[in-house]
Amino acid sequence: MLKKKKIIITTNKKAKFNFSIKKFFTAGIVLHGWEIKSIRQGKINISNSYIVSRSFELYLFNCNIEPLKTTNLFNFSNEKNRNIKLLLLKKEINFILKEIKKFKYTLIPISLFWKRSLCKIKIGLAKGKNLYDKRQDKKNKIIKRELYRISKKFKI
Numbered sequence: 385m386l387k388k389k390k391i392i393i394t395t396n397k398k399a400k401f402n403f404s405i406k407k408f409f410t411a412g413i414v415l416h417g418w419e420i421k422s423i424r425q426g427k428i429n430i431s432n433s434y435i436v437s438r439s440f441e442l443y444l445f446n447c448n449i450e451p452l453k454t455t456n457l458f459n460f461s462n463e464k465n466r467n468i469k470l471l472l473l474k475k476e477i478n479f480i481l482k483e484i485k486k487f488k489y490t491l492i493p494i495s496l497f498w499k500r501s502l503c504k505i506k507i508g509l510a511k512g513k514n515l516y517d518k519r520q521d522k523k524n525k526i527i528k529r530e531l532y533r534i535s536k537k538f539k540i
Contacts, residue, residue, distance in 0.1 A: 393423060393503075395495040396431050401518065403492055403510035409480070411442070411505050412471035419449050423503060427452070428496065435470065435491035435507060437481055444468040444493060444505070470505065483509055 399405070415423070422428065427450035436443055445467055472480075483489050494506045513521075 391498040405508040414469040442470040
């Protein structure tokens with residue numbers, strides 16, 4: 385049985401910089417037909433979006449999907465930033481809600497991808513980083529780069 389590759393549509397590049405991500409989840413998305421067409425064209429932005437729970441369901445807020453110019457539907461002004469429902473298992477939602485309550489975590493979207501013909505979103509259970517955490521991450525990155533350079537030079 386062949387394993388299909390995931391085709392990444394878009395990523396939230398600031399997610400790993402602004403948050404320390406503890407756990408990842410893959411969720412389905414409830415979309416309209418014109419939204420799927422726009423996503424296939426790459427006209428989606430998840431960098432400013434966030435995930436909120438309402439009555440034991442998760443919703444993606446502030447996800448900007450630009451409608452195509454060729455679509456003949458009318459009045460997309462209120463549809464561009466609509467709340468998008470995420471599809472997860474009940475036990476996953478319960479686990480996420482417990483972790484948010486217990487440890488004050490945040491749910492953030494990390495990437496949007498195609499799995500076969502379905503559009504999925506990778507979300508992360510994360511905690512916000514402070515300025516000193518970001519500085520420490522930069523220092524660690526520089527140290528790793530130097531160690532790699534030295535090991536490559538001496539072929540260790």
